Amino acid sequence: MTLDMTAPLPTAGDTAGPVIDISEVRKVYKTGALEVEALRGITLRIEQGEYVAIMGPSGSGKSTLMHILGCLDVATTGTYLLAGEDVSGLTEAELAVIRNRRIGFVFQQFNLLPSLTAWRNVELPLCYAGVAKAERKQRALEVLARVGLGDRVEHKPTELSGGQQSRVALARALVNKPALILADEPTGALDSKSTADVLSVFADLHAAGHTIVLITHEEDVAEHAERTVRLHDGLISSDARRTGGVFA
Amino acid sequence: MSWMETLRTSFDAIRSHRLRSGLTMLGILIGIAAVILTVGLGEGAQQQVASAINSLGTNLLVVSPGSTTTGGVRGGQGSSSALTVSDATALSSKVAAPDIAAVAPTTSRSTALTAGSTNWTTSVVGTTPAWQSVRARTLSEGRFLTEQDLTSDAAVTVLAATTAQELFGGADPVGRTVAIGSTPFTVVGVLASAGNSAAQNEDDQAVVPISTAADRLFGGSTRTSVQSIYLEATSSDTLSAAYQEANQLLLNLHHVTDPAAADFTIASQQSLLSTATSVSKTLTILLGGVAALSLLVGGIGVMNIMLVSVTERIREIGLRKALGASPVVIRRQFLVEASVLGLAGGLLGAALGVIGALTLPQLISSTITISPTATAAAILTSIAIGLAFGVYPASRAARLAPIDALRSE
Structure with missing residues (x-):
């Protein structure tokens, strides 16, 4: 499987700085009288083009961090600059725009809409971005071809294999040319063959210059990334960069 | 989106x-x-x-005996204070009631009609020639009642469309004889149908001169009394003036000083309608x-x-x-x-x-x-x-x- 290397690189905001720059981020959940501090002061920078795996046991705060990085939730305190833009104090409507323009999500269950065909699923972010109909279809078909599903565009998710579904989800994440690809346990629901398949797509995307953040609890999946950030009890316990690794 | x-x-x-x-x-x-x-x-x-209600006529007022207000011991409808032919005559006066164009007193009774071997029981209406214009009816054949018929107690009748059909089938009834009760009457005309919308009995009646009805058909105590008096105002603008004139005149004639104790009711089409x-x-x-x-x-x-x-x-x-x-x-x-x-x-x-x-x-x-x-x-x-x-x-x-x-x- 190959990707078109001549495809234009995503624009990473107006400044050439890091894609992700969070400092002293804390997140407190209140459930009744009980306060749970899921994140206890996280500071992290991820540069453009990096391929980062975030790991940690359940309860370590990695899902919370993923939600904050994906602008699906806001930090209780601390700042978050996404592609140079401060998104800490934005409203839900403004966050929706940020998610739409800057972030491509790949969810654990892929979360494809079962009533829509592959290309209709892929064009969804473009619908919310207000792109015209003809251009939406053209771009959706282009991206589906890039992930190797050019001949499956009219299939519904139930008519596709697990690996194919994950590629549709990837195509949907890519279609809006996001600054950041955020994948939440993308291999969690896949067999080993499909897992290898998906990871090779990530490797190609990384090689093409995309910034990828992958949340996982599988060591062998994390090994494919060039940097691994480990969380423990709401704090970063280690941040290791692999030099001279597989992709270097 | x-x-x-x-x-x-x-x-x-x-x-x-x-x-x-x-x-x-x-x-x-x-x-x-x-x-x-x-x-x-x-x-x-x-x-x-x-x-x-509109098919009854235009600019119509209907005077009925009896009062809607039941006060004290006074009798109700059909009591001694019935309307009479002389009331109708007084209302026709152009001097006392200038806004009343026509007056048609009516009296009716259900009677058996016989033509040859055919029997048909219908409402026989005794009235005056003014009835035709007051009730806005047209004739399909022959003529309506005349003043001459009235003064001479003529035994003539005008049949409504359904009645004519029932008694004579398709044949032309004008000039034929029909027995009302036991008295032979000559059919002089046939009323055109009042239309689909009209009440059923508008097309099933036999109209005779009121004098003939009193003397030769109904007789007895009903000789001078009438069941209702139809009034036609000169125009829709003078309807309420006509109402006032009729009311005042009848109050005087019946020696009633309190308008609330009137022994008659005047209804307009509008009040019937509402x-x-x-x-x-x-x-x-x-x-x-x-x-x-x-x-x-x-x-x-x-x-x-x-x-x-x-x-x-x-x-x-x-x-x-x-x-x-x-x-x-x-x-x-x-x-x-x-x-x-x-x-x-x-x-x-x-x-x-x-x-x-x-x-x-x-x-x-x-x-x-x-x-x-x-x-x-x-x-x-x-x-x-x-x-x-x-x-x-x-x-x-x-x-x-x-x-x-x-x-x-």
Whole structure:
């Protein structure tokens, strides 16, 4: 499987700085009288083009961090600059725009809409971005071809294999040319063959210059990334960069 | 997301739950059809009554004996204070009552008519030649009664269309003899039909001179009394003046000083009409109210289904939000979906209502008027119901936090 290397690189905001720059981020959940501090002061920078795996046991705060990085939730305190833009104090409507323009999500269950065909699923972010109909279809078909599903565009998710579904989800994440690809346990629901398949797509995307953040609890999946950030009890316990690794 | 796109998404969502959407629409459908039918029935009944009353004549006043106010020991209708021929004569005076154009005293009784071997029992009406213009009737054959007939107690009669048909079949009755009771009368004319809208008995009666009726048919104590006096005002503008003149004159003639104790009643077409229509109006409001209630129940059904839909599609909502749908867009999508459900129910209901209005009159003997305004209003109402009952579910969907929505299994 190959990707078109001549495809234009995503624009990473107006400044050439890091894609992700969070400092002293804390997140407190209140459930009744009980306060749970899921994140206890996280500071992290991820540069453009990096391929980062975030790991940690359940309860370590990695899902919370993923939600904050994906602008699906806001930090209780601390700042978050996404592609140079401060998104800490934005409203839900403004966050929706940020998610739409800057972030491509790949969810654990892929979360494809079962009533829509592959290309209709892929064009969804473009619908919310207000792109015209003809251009939406053209771009959706282009991206589906890039992930190797050019001949499956009219299939519904139930008519596709697990690996194919994950590629549709990837195509949907890519279609809006996001600054950041955020994948939440993308291999969690896949067999080993499909897992290898998906990871090779990530490797190609990384090689093409995309910034990828992958949340996982599988060591062998994390090994494919060039940097691994480990969380423990709401704090970063280690941040290791692999030099001279597989992709270097 | 464009409106077209939102609409398409709504259709997809409705289509993917056909049975549920269909049942939801059914509530609105029945409500709208019921509203259209009851309003149509009510309007049809009112029009029927109105045209029946209008067919009595134009600028008409009807004087009847008896009083609507029952005071003390005074007798009711048909008591000694009956109207008489002399009352009618006094009312015809151009000096005392300049605004009354014509006066027709009538007296009637159900009597058997015989022509050859054919018998027919109908209402025999004794009146004056003025009756024809007062009641705005035309003749299809022959002539009406004349002053000559009146003064000479002539044994002549004018038959209404149905009566003539029953007695003589298709043959021309003019010049033939018909026995009223045991007295032979010559048929001099036939009244044209008063039309479909008129009361049935307008086309089934035999008109004779009032003098002949008193002397040769009814006799006895009824000789000088009349059952009612029809008055025609000179124009619709002078109707109330004519009413005042007639009232004053009759009060004087009957030596009544207190107008409230009058032993007669004068009714105008307008008062007859308002009495008759107020009854059917009340009925329409009552039935329409029940129909509106069923529409409300239909609306609650829409709300119920939309709430179920929001809960069921919580992951879809979360995903759409993650992909960039703002709360406004999500709210709009659910509002559009609810109004599409309402509109579809409304359109089907309107179709059912119109079909009902066209077929029901053939099964039951009443007119149903399809009012285009009421139909359009009903369809708009159905959209409004969808919108109104969609607001709460839609804002619940819009308020969902994307992570909570994505997390739920």
